[in-house]
Amino acid sequence: MTATEELRRQDNYALGRTPGEYERLRAQARVWESATGRLLDRVGLAPGASCLDAGCGPGETMRLMAQRVGPAGRVLGIDVDASLGAMAEAALHGAGHHHCHFRVHDLTAGGPIPGAPFDLVYARLLLFHLPQRRAVLARLWDAVAPGGHLVVQDYDLRSVDVLPALDSVEELGRVVTGAFTAAGCDVHAGARLPQLFVQAGAGVPDGTDVAGRIEPFGSGRTMLEHVFRSLLPTALAHGVTTETGAAATLAAIDRDAAHFPGSPLLWPLLIGAWKRKEQT
Numbered sequence: 001m002t003a004t005e006e007l008r009r010q011d012n013y014a015l016g017r018t019p020g021e022y023e024r025l026r027a028q029a030r031v032w033e034s035a036t037g038r039l040l041d042r043v044g045l046a047p048g049a050s051c052l053d054a055g056c057g058p059g060e061t062m063r064l065m066a067q068r069v070g071p072a073g074r075v076l077g078i079d080v081d082a083s084l085g086a087m088a089e090a091a092l093h094g095a096g097h098h099h100c101h102f103r104v105h106d107l108t109a110g111g112p113i114p115g116a117p118f119d120l121v122y123a124r125l126l127l128f129h130l131p132q133r134r135a136v137l138a139r140l141w142d143a144v145a146p147g148g149h150l151v152v153q154d155y156d157l158r159s160v161d162v163l164p165a166l167d168s169v170e171e172l173g174r175v176v177t178g179a180f181t182a183a184g185c186d187v188h189a190g191a192r193l194p195q196l197f198v199q200a201g202a203g204v205p206d207g208t209d210v211a212g213r214i215e216p217f218g219s220g221r222t223m224l225e226h227v228f229r230s231l232l233p234t235a236l237a238h239g240v241t242t243e244t245g246a247a248a249t250l251a252a253i254d255r256d257a258a259h260f261p262g263s264p265l266l267w268p269l270l271i272g273a274w275k276r277k278e279q280t
């Protein structure tokens with residue numbers, strides 16, 4: 001078993017840890033750059049601040065933080081994936097962001113969050129994946145310094161659809177939702193953030209934000225297919241589809257994209273919530 005396969009087995013992460021998935025995460029992060037940047041600005045992230053990106057993945061949000069806090073600030077990314085984190089740190093240092101650092105950390109293991117407290121604790125598309133999302137959010141809230149902010153953004157997959165409705169997209173959606181759910185993910189995590197903030201002891205969020213994206217099916221199918229491919233081992237392991245069924249779904253997407261390249265495809269909603277911790 002390779003180190004990557006061993007990590008997948010240990011942490012049960014639905015999307016897997018392949019170069020293709022890492023590249024998909026980078027492309028996805030570029031799409032949401034302005035939606036995330038506006039929340040960082042909304043909570044007033046300023047030069048000199050200390051930030052945590054929990055479940056930082058490829059480190060794209062760490063870059064947005066680094067640009068705002070400047071060299072007098074501090075940006076720490078934590079993730080359970082050591083190799084993706086090392087790549088993120090190398091890329092950030094290569095771009096001159098030497099105040100960014102990465103530490104391997106499993107947020108479900110219960111240990112103290114390294115480097116806490118922070119002026120900003122941020123997590124995007126992390127809680128979605130974690131059955132222990134309430135306990136992890138409570139831990140993130142604990143890591144916020146008095147006067148600092150907790151900011152979370154997560155998906156709600158309900159909006160994913162194309163007009164006119166297509167059987168191929170419906171089947172792809174069934175497999176994606178089924179595989180995520182079987183792996184313990186919450187496909188409505190974004191919509192549940194306000195409730196989750198309360199349950200985690202942070203209280204009612206100070207604000208919420210909903211970001212969306214619509215693009216022609218001809219180009220938008222790429223992200224759909226990449227998610228499908230990354231999830232396929234999980235879907236097969238849980239019996240949500242078969243190798244033959246998956247191949248048929250991808251072929252149907254190909255055919256439909258050729259017939260309906262201009263049909264509007266709506267992405268998942270990226271829902272944000274934030275809360276300031278009172279000064280003590």
Ligand SMILES: C[S@@+](CC[C@H](N)C(=O)[O-])C[C@H]1O[C@@H](n2cnc3c(N)ncnc32)[C@H](O)[C@@H]1O
Pocket residue numbers: 011013025029054055056057058059060078079080081084105106107108123124125126129130
């Ligand atoms: C969908 S990716 C999102 C990455 C990044 N936040 C972004 O928005 O581009 C989810 C990330 O959470 C990380 N992750 C999953 N379980 C984790 C855990 N228990 N502790 C820390 N990170 C975890 C994964 O390794 C992955 O990098």
